[in-house]
Amino acid sequence: MDKKRIFSGIKPTGDLTLGSYLGAIKNWVGFQDEYECLYCIVNEHAITIRNDPEVLRRRSREQLAQYIAAGLDPKRSIIYLQSHVSQHAELGWILGCYTMMGELNRMTQFKDMSKKHPDNLNAGIYTYPVLMAADILLFDSQLVPVGEDQKQHVELARNIAQRFNGVYGDTFVVPEPFVPKVGARIKSLTNPEAKMSKSDDDPQGSVYILDEPDAILKKFKRAKTDSLGVVHYDPTEQAGISNLMTIYSAVTGKNFDEIEKEFEGKGYGVFKPAVAEAVIDTLRPIREGAEKLIAEGELEKIYRDGAERASAIAEKVLDRVHDVIGFVKR
Ligand code: AQP
Secondary structure, three states: OOOOEEEEEEOOOOOOEHHHHHHHHHHHHHHHHHOEEEEEEOHHHHOOOOOOHHHHHHHHHHHHHHHHHOOOOOOOOEEEEHHHOOHHHHHHHHHHOOOOHHHHHOOHHHHHHHHHOHHHOOHHHHHHHHHHHHHHHOOOOOEEEOOHHHHHHHHHHHHHHHHHHHHHOOOOOOOEEEOOOOOOOOEOOOOOOOEOOOOOOOOOOOOEOOOOHHHHHHHHHOOOOOOOOOOOOOOOOOHHHHHHHHHHHHHHOOOHHHHHHHOOOOOHHHHHHHHHHHHHHHHHHHHHHHHHHHHHOOHHHHHHHHHHHHHHHHHHHHHHHHHHHOOOOO
8 A cells, every 4th residue: 555645844944943853853753664754844934034044044954954863864755945846836826816815814823923023924924824735735645744733724725625626626635634642842941831932032942953962951950940849740830840841751751750750859950950961862963963964065965856856746736736727738
């Protein structure tokens, strides 16, 4: 039986964090055995906010290096940059004509972004979910691994695919959101109520994959906790400690009971550095591997090959779409 196809991506809006790794990339690595995977650096999505061009370029390359150093295999998976596969934008335009404004008005991420960037409320922020639908539908993807917060966007991709298929007959594969069972939600170290984000204004709240060990240790030592002094999992009363436990559990494989026992009678002064050390051990090979890939100049070959393979699939799907809507064959 053919393997199911998966598409997923991360936008290079900031340097990748421990959250990006534990919430997404780590799972992606495991999917490679079971599925046919496309992993994208979705740089077209990144420009809905303003970026320094050189920083965006650097981040995109570094993101690719981190994908590979973390275990995404460019031989088994298709790994590429979105802007190198022009069919994303082409299909995006077409799908926009099959998306209702009411649907886009309901997107919670649009509402959040409107509040966050009132001075740059561009049309890209509004139509972002249409491009995301194109990302998915362009490859006949069956499964889309996403966090809870992106589920609404996959639902929209399904609605667009079904609407289109309703008009023209079966053209698109209708994708399923795939929220992995294991996949930690990592919170900011300085504000444990909020998600750890790449674009957080406070860099002390996020641990970046490329952070040096000293910086990681400092961030964990300063992490916000509470005055109870007990390592106990209670996200309501002890949000900071619970976040550190989630991180420690994700990187060591220990469950919360085991962690509580391990640190029974020990204060946060012991727990915080232990979490830091476990994170440093997890991230070190990724940082070192990524630095090596960048220094060796291997990336260009990898992303060119990825784009070529992605384009070959995308072209077929786009031809199918052109055909059914009545565009004259090239
Ligand atoms: N803190 C996190 N915990 C768990 N999962 C996370 N992801 C991101 N942060 C965490 C997962 O990473 C995938 C790709 O995310 P994205 O970069 O495309 O968008 P995002 O979720 O908006 O990530 P950020 O870091 O918060 O980006 P900015 O700051 O640009 O908005 C998703 O699967 C996400 O769940």
